[in-house]
Amino acid sequence: MKINNLNVGFNKKEVLKKINLDITAKKVTAFIGPSGCGKTTLIRCLNRMHEMTQGAYVKGDIFLDNTNIYDQKVNPITVKRRIGMVFQKPNPFPTMSIFDNVASGLKLNGVKDKALIQRIVKESLEGAALWEEVKNELNQPGISLSGGQQQRLCIARSLAMHPEVLLMDEPTSALDPIASAKIEDLIHELKKYLTIVIVTHNMQQAARVSDYTAFMYLGELIEFGKTKEIFENPKKELTERYLSGKFG
Amino acid sequence: MTKLLDLGIIRIHDLLKNMMSLAEITYVDAIEAYKKDDIIPKSSYKNSEKLRMLQEEITELATELIARYQPVATDLRFIKSSLEISYNISRFGRYSFDIVDLLQESGPLIDCDKSSVLEMSKTVMNIISICFNSILTQDTKKLEELYELENKVDIQYKKFLRDIIQNQKSLKNNFERRDSINCSLTSLLILRYLERISDHACSIADSVNYIKTGKSSPRL
Ligand SMILES: Nc1ncnc2c1ncn2[C@@H]1O[C@H](COP(=O)(O)OP(=O)(O)O)[C@@H](O)[C@H]1O
Ligand SMILES: [Mg+2]
Numbered sequence: 001m002k003i004n005n006l007n008v009g010f011n012k013k014e015v016l017k018k019i020n021l022d023i024t025a026k027k028v029t030a031f032i033g034p035s036g037c038g039k040t041t042l043i044r045c046l047n048r049m050h051e052m053t054q055g056a057y058v059k060g061d062i063f064l065d066n067t068n069i070y071d072q073k074v075n076p077i078t079v080k081r082r083i084g085m086v087f088q089k090p091n092p093f094p095t096m097s098i099f100d101n102v103a104s105g106l107k108l109n110g111v112k113d114k115a116l117i118q119r120i121v122k123e124s125l126e127g128a129a130l131w132e133e134v135k136n137e138l139n140q141p142g143i144s145l146s147g148g149q150q151q152r153l154c155i156a157r158s159l160a161m162h163p164e165v166l167l168m169d170e171p172t173s174a175l176d177p178i179a180s181a182k183i184e185d186l187i188h189e190l191k192k193y194l195t196i197v198i199v200t201h202n203m204q205q206a207a208r209v210s211d212y213t214a215f216m217y218l219g220e221l222i223e224f225g226k227t228k229e230i231f232e233n234p235k236k237e238l239t240e241r242y243l244s245g246k247f248g
Numbered sequence: 249m250t251k252l253l254d255l256g257i258i259r260i261h262d263l264l265k266n267m268m269s270l271a272e273i274t275y276v277d278a279i280e281a282y283k284k285d286d287i288i289p290k291s292s293y294k295n296s297e298k299l300r301m302l303q304e305e306i307t308e309l310a311t312e313l314i315a316r317y318q319p320v321a322t323d324l325r326f327i328k329s330s331l332e333i334s335y336n337i338s339r340f341g342r343y344s345f346d347i348v349d350l351l352q353e354s355g356p357l358i359d360c361d362k363s364s365v366l367e368m369s370k371t372v373m374n375i376i377s378i379c380f381n382s383i384l385t386q387d388t389k390k391l392e393e394l395y396e397l398e399n400k401v402d403i404q405y406k407k408f409l410r411d412i413i414q415n416q417k418s419l420k421n422n423f424e425r426r427d428s429i430n431c432s433l434t435s436l437l438i439l440r441y442l443e444r445i446s447d448h449a450c451s452i453a454d455s456v457n458y459i460k461t462g463k464s465s466p467r468l
Contacts (some may be wrong), residue, residue, distance in 0.1 A: 204318045231320045233462025243320040245251065 001025075001165065001195065003047065006060035008038075008045055010053065015041050017219045019060070023165075023212075028187060030197045030210035030227065032203055034242065039199040039217045043167050046197060047083035048076045064165065081109070084158030088170040090150035091141030092157070099138040100127075101153055105161045120160050127157035129186050149181025156184065165195040173201065184209050203243060207231050215239045253317040260313075260330045267302045268380045270295055271340040272317055275376065275445070278344040279369045281318040282438065285356050299341035306334040325462060329455040333383060336448040336455075340376065343441040350437055360431035368404055369420070371397055372442045372449075379449040382456045385446050391453045398446045405443040412436055 001023040008016035023029045031039045044050040045058055048069060061068045069079045092101045102121045111165045112116060121138075125131040130152040134145070141194035142153055151171060158166055168187075187196055189211045202204050206213055206227065213230040215223045215238075223230060223239045234240045241247050274296060277289040310327045313319060319327055351357075378394045381387070412432045454465050 203320070207318070207320070229462075232324055234321050240321045244323055 001197075002061075002063040003046075004061040004063070006042075006045065006058070006062065008041055008050060008058050008060075009056070011055040011057075015219050016045075018219050021214060021221060021224055023197060024194060025195045026163075026191055026193065027211040028191050028198060028209055029212045031197070031199045031214050031216060032201070032206050032242075033216035033222075034247075035201070037220045039216055040169055040197065042216070043085075043169050043197060043199050046165070046167055047085055048079045049085065051076075060085075069085060081105075081161050082163055083165040083167060084161060084163035085167040086154050086158060086169070086171050087107050088153070090147060090175050092145075094141070094143050094152050096142055097139045098134050098142050098145070098153060101142040102156045102160050105157065109161075112136035117155050121156075121183045122174050124156040124159040125153075127190070128152040128157055129182065129189070137237070148182060151179070151183060152186065155183075159190075163194065165197065166190065168196065168198040170199055172205065180205070193225060203231075215242065217242070253313060253319055253323060256309060256313040256317070257323060257326065260309060260327065263302055263306050263309070264330065264334060264383060267299055267306075267334060267337045268383065270302070270367050271337050271344070272376060272380070274299070274341045274344040275373070276366050277348040277364075281348055281351055281430055282357070282369075283362065283366060285358055287354055288348060292345045296338075296341040296345035299338045303334040303338040306330055312352050322459070325459045329459050333452050333455050334436075336452045338414060339448045345440050346441050350434060354430060354434045357431060357434060360434065362435070364404070364408055365435050368401060368439055368442050370403055371404075372446050375401070375446045375449045379452050382405070382453060386456065386460060388457055388460050394453050395450060401443055401446045405439050408439055409436065 003019055003023070006016060006019040007014065008019075017242040019042065031042060033039055041050060048060060050056050051058055061070055063069070064079075066083060067074060069083075075136075095103060096104065099121055102124050103117050104121060106117050122131060122135075125134065130149060133149060134140075134153075137144075142150065145153060151174075155166075156195065157169075172183050174185065175183065184205065187198065190196060191211075198206075198210065210227045212225065214221055214225045215234075217238060222234045223234060225235075230239065231243065234243060274292055277292060277295075281287065281289055310330050313327055314324075375394055375397050376395075378390050382391055382394075412435075415428070415432070458464060
């Protein structure tokens with residue numbers, strides 16, 4: 001993906017200033033930075049979710065392959081299908097079974113072929129490393145699962161749409177360390193066929209899972225580069241100070 | 249508020265300082281023993297051992313800091329480098345001890361020409377000073393000079409080696425040969441140890457450069 005001169009805000013308030021960034025396909029890109037610097041806002045722009053908030057505006061372009069996802073002619077629904085999202089708090093549909101949670105997107109998109117739906121649900125749960133744990137209780141409600149399992153269920157729900165990009169906004173911040181580690185392992189598996197963008201306030205997590213890291217501060221992109229470079233040898237003093245816990 | 253990681257880093261600095269003064273003493277003692285040809289310093293072995301223990305302490309501490317605090321940026325580069333720097337300093341001690349050990353085997357060298365070794369030992373002392381200073385000040389300005397001196401040491405060593413081979417060939421009788429072999433072998437080995445020390449000093453210089461710039465090795 002390519003972010004070109006992105007300016008974003010709410011009503012009169014400018015939240016992101018002139019963001020330019022290339023997100024490499026089939027790699028993990030992490031956004032880090034202190035609370036309120038605009039990470040969530042930026043990631044929500046990447047699948048046109050930001051504009052759904054009252055008063056929100058977006059200026060600039062974001063390309064997925066050669067399509068400008070902000071082009072008039074582009075359908076935001078298509079964008080959301082190609083670019084899935086997982087949130088901070090696992091949010092399975094509370095009234096739906098595990099199976100229906102994963103199948104929901106397919107059904108919404110008019111897929112009727114039961115065998116096909118079944119196959120995709122199984123593949124998606126496998127892809128989210130959840131299949132073995134739930135294969136005998138697919139009819140149980142999604143919210144009966146543990147927090148970590150619910151988060152993987154949400155990942156499976158996204159995977160069912162066969163997205164090209166998966167956006168994750170602090171996907172482990174509500175999880176215990178073991179459940180978090182499972183998500184991190186999963187991210188490593190998923191990047192074999194997906195582009196992943198992850199927002200995290202856990203710097204060590206960024207260091208562990210990402211190939212590229214973007215450091216943001218007060219709505220600006222301060223530094224972007226290979227994760228090893230950013231963590232071992234940051235070019236900007238602000239980055240160094242943030243990473244070493246000298247502020248924020 | 250002092251951060252726990254910073255306390256660990258300060259401790260590594262202190263250990264490195266200890267290592268540097270001990271290594272310097274061990275080196276100076278070894279060269280003095282060679283020069284004066286009298287008392288063999290008894291402390292050399294103990295110092296060399298102590299240096300090795302300090303190195304181990306740094307390794308333990310650095311590993312613990314990395315595992316516990318997951319340091320980044322300058323902190324990470326310093327801690328990572330302290331592993332190599334301490335190893336290299338411990339080698340200064342080890343080679344100084346090797347010199348002393350050799351003097352014990354060779355016996356008095358009163359009739360030997362010591363000029364080559366003594367000359368090189370001064371250059372190496374200079375190298376050690378620049379090297380230790382750069383660790384203490386994290387200043388890379390004088391490192392160019394260090395690299396040049398090391399190069400000089402290398403060339404001197406190789407030249408001596410070639411000369412010795414030539415000389416041995418031209419000696420006339422076994423008598424002459426036996427006398428000179430003791431001198432030249434001792435000189436050659438000491439020069440070799442000195443060459444090794446300056447090589448380790450270069451590795452330290454590389455580490456200091458890395459801490460400063462994040463670049464691995466500026467040398468070509
Ligand atoms: N709905 C909203 N209306 C107005 N301002 C908002 C809204 N959501 C977020 N902001 C502001 O946008 C800025 C960036 O927020 P956010 O993107 O959530 O930061 P981060 O995810 O890095 O913590 C903050 O100053 C926040 O107050
Ligand atoms: Mg956020």
